[in-house]
Amino acid sequence: MNSFGRIFRVQVFGESHGAGVGVVIDGCPAGLKVPIEDFTPDMERRKGGTQKGATPRQEEDIPALKSGVFNGRTTGFPIMIYIENKNTRSADYDKLRAIPRPSHADFVAHKKFGGFEDYRGGGHFSARLTTGLVAAGVIAKKLLKNISIEAKIIEVGGEPGIDAGLQKAIDAKDSVGGIIECRVNGLPIGLGEPHFDSVESLIAHAMFSIPAVKGVEFGAGFGAAKMFGSQHNDAIETYEGKTKTNHAGGIVGGITNGNELVFRVAVKPTASTPKEQESLNWETGQVEKFSVKGRHDLCVALRAPVIVEAYTAFILTDLMMLSGVIPTIV
Numbered sequence: 001m002n003s004f005g006r007i008f009r010v011q012v013f014g015e016s017h018g019a020g021v022g023v024v025i026d027g028c029p030a031g032l033k034v035p036i037e038d039f040t041p042d043m044e045r046r047k048g049g050t051q052k053g054a055t056p057r058q059e060e061d062i063p064a065l066k067s068g069v070f071n072g073r074t075t076g077f078p079i080m081i082y083i084e085n086k087n088t089r090s091a092d093y094d095k096l097r098a099i100p101r102p103s104h105a106d107f108v109a110h111k112k113f114g115g116f117e118d119y120r121g122g123g124h125f126s127a128r129l130t131t132g133l134v135a136a137g138v139i140a141k142k143l144l145k146n147i148s149i150e151a152k153i154i155e156v157g158g159e160p161g162i163d164a165g166l167q168k169a170i171d172a173k174d175s176v177g178g179i180i181e182c183r184v185n186g187l188p189i190g191l192g193e194p195h196f197d198s199v200e201s202l203i204a205h206a207m208f209s210i211p212a213v214k215g216v217e218f219g220a221g222f223g224a225a226k227m228f229g230s231q232h233n234d235a236i237e238t239y240e241g242k243t244k245t246n247h248a249g250g251i252v253g254g255i256t257n258g259n260e261l262v263f264r265v266a267v268k269p270t271a272s273t274p275k276e277q278e279s280l281n282w283e284t285g286q287v288e289k290f291s292v293k294g295r296h297d298l299c300v301a302l303r304a305p306v307i308v309e310a311y312t313a314f315i316l317t318d319l320m321m322l323s324g325v326i327p328t329i330v
Contacts, residue, residue: 004205004206004209004314004315005027005314005315005318006318006322007027007318007321007322008025008026008027008028008140008143008314008317008318008321009025009026009027009318010023010024010025010026010133010136010314011023011024011026012129012132012133013129013132014083014085014124014128014129014132015118015120015121015123015124015126015128015129016085016118016120016121016122016123016124016126016128016129017085017118017120017121017123018085018118018120018123019084019085020082020083020084020085021082021083021085021128021129021131021132022063022080022081022082022083022131022132022135023080023081023132023133023135023136024078024079024080024081025068025078025079025081025136025139026078026079027318027321028068028074028076028079028139028143029074029076029143029326029329030073030074030075030076030329031073031074031076031329032073032074032139032142032143032329033072033073033142034065034069034072034073034074034079034139034142035072036062036063036065038138038142039063039135039138042134042135042137042138042306042309042310043061043062043063043131043134043135043138044061045134045303045305045306046061046130046131046134046303046306046307047061047303060084060086061083061131062083062084063081063082063083063132063135064081064082064083064084065079065080065081066080066081066082067079067080068080074139079139081132081135081136082132083131083132083135085128097119098281098282098283098284099279099280099281099282099288099290100279100280100282101271101272101279101292102271102277102278102279103268103271104122104125104271104272105122105125106119106122107280109123109125110282122211125211126211127210127211127212127300127303127307130210130211130307130310133307133310133311133314134306134307134310135310136310136314137306137307137309137310137311137312137313137314138310140310140313140314140316140317141309141310141313143317143320144313144316144317144320146186147184147185147186147187147316148184148185148186149182149183149184149309149312149313149316150182150183150184150309151180151181151182151183151304151305151306151308151309151312152180152181152305153178153179153180153301153302153305154179154180154181154264155178155179156176156177156178156299156301156302157169157176157177157178157299158176162302165178165299166298166299169298169299170298172275173274173275174269174273174274174275175269175270175271175272175273175297175298175299175300176269176298176299177212177214177266177267177268177269177299177300177301178267178299178301178302178304179264179265179266179267179301180264180265180267180301180304180305180308181262181263181264181265182261182262182263182264182265182305182308182309182312183260183261183262184250184260184261184262184312184316185260185261187250187256187258187261187316188256188258188323188325189240189241189255189256189257189258190255190256190323191255191256191316191319191320191323192251192254192255192256192319193254193255194253194254194255195254197254198251198253198254198255199251199254199255199256199261199319200218200251200254200263201254202315202318202319203216203218203263203311203312203315204216206311206312206315207263207265207308207311209311210265210304210307210308210311211300212267212268212270212271212300212301212304213265213266213267213268214266214267214268215265215266216263216264216265216266217263217264218248218249218250218251218262218263219246219247219248219249219250219251219262219263220232220247220248220249221249221263221264224247227247231247232247233247234246234247234248234252234259240258241257241258241259242258242259243257243259246259246260246262249261249262249263250262265304265308267300267301267304269299270297270298270299270300272292273292274291274292275291276289276290276291277289277290277291277292278290
């Protein structure tokens with residue numbers, strides 16, 4: 001439900017406008033150095049407030065290591081990371097209570113949980129919860145020595161340039177989506193299992209848990225359907241498994257083949273758009289015009305690359321441990 005992984009296991013908790021958000025990490029080996037300052041670069045990348053096109057909501061996002069760390073090193077027991085919410089404006093959501101936002105979780109959450117859900121800021125459905133998971137990713141990255149994970153925006157609003165894509169949204173007084181590409185280098189051959197625990201299955205499972213993600217493709221992705229087999233096949237050149245091309249994206253038969261792992265994630269436009277829309281008012285039973293107030297991202301994809309990296313890191317850490325590769329702590 002709210003946890004992922006089998007050996008390196010993460011569990012998320014909190015709500016967007018609750019007291020705070022965070023994560024519990026189980027399975028981290030003892031002895032890993034985790035100074036607070038090491039969290040800062042990734043936490044800053046995820047933040048809103050200062051990035052163009054991002055929500056103006058500003059939070060400090062300083063992780064508090066509440067358990068599992070002693071004298072600056074992990075103890076081998078569960079690590080609890082807590083991040084306080086300090087800048088909430090819940091009144092913005094009281095006005096929308098009776099009118100669920102189209103393409104947001106408001107309506108289905110209300111139905112599923114019988115009206116007991118925390119609707120402020122999207123509650124448990126909010127991308128705010130990725131804050132703790134980015135912190136978990138920092139720890140996972142530390143364990144993945146000599147393995148690099150880099151995600152970046154390659155398209156915003158259908159435009160290859162971020163500024164052009166954002167300007168399109170500004171001109172339309174609307175929100176836009178984007179595409180993120182992630183590349184992983186240094187992986188060994190043999191991670192993953194056929195069928196349900198293939199590397200694609202696990203990464204896709206995690207990526208689709210990121211709010212607003214609507215598509216994931218590996219290597220040539222959907223483009224492979226337009227190719228001949230002889231074009232798509234990656235010729236093996238060395239005993240280490242190096243291939244001439246990488247249309248497979250570094251995964252064959254659900255298992256890493258030693259080449260660069262490449263995948264892309266499609267992020268839909270932010271549901272909370274300022275443009276006037278229509279939706280059902282469940283108090284009156286009528287469809288009404290309304291516009292969303294409050295602080296929201298013009299393009300939520302802008303802050304997502306570090307989230308994609310974090311999720312990828314703890315998936316790969318878990319896969320390494322499942323394969324018997326236990327990280328050596330120095």
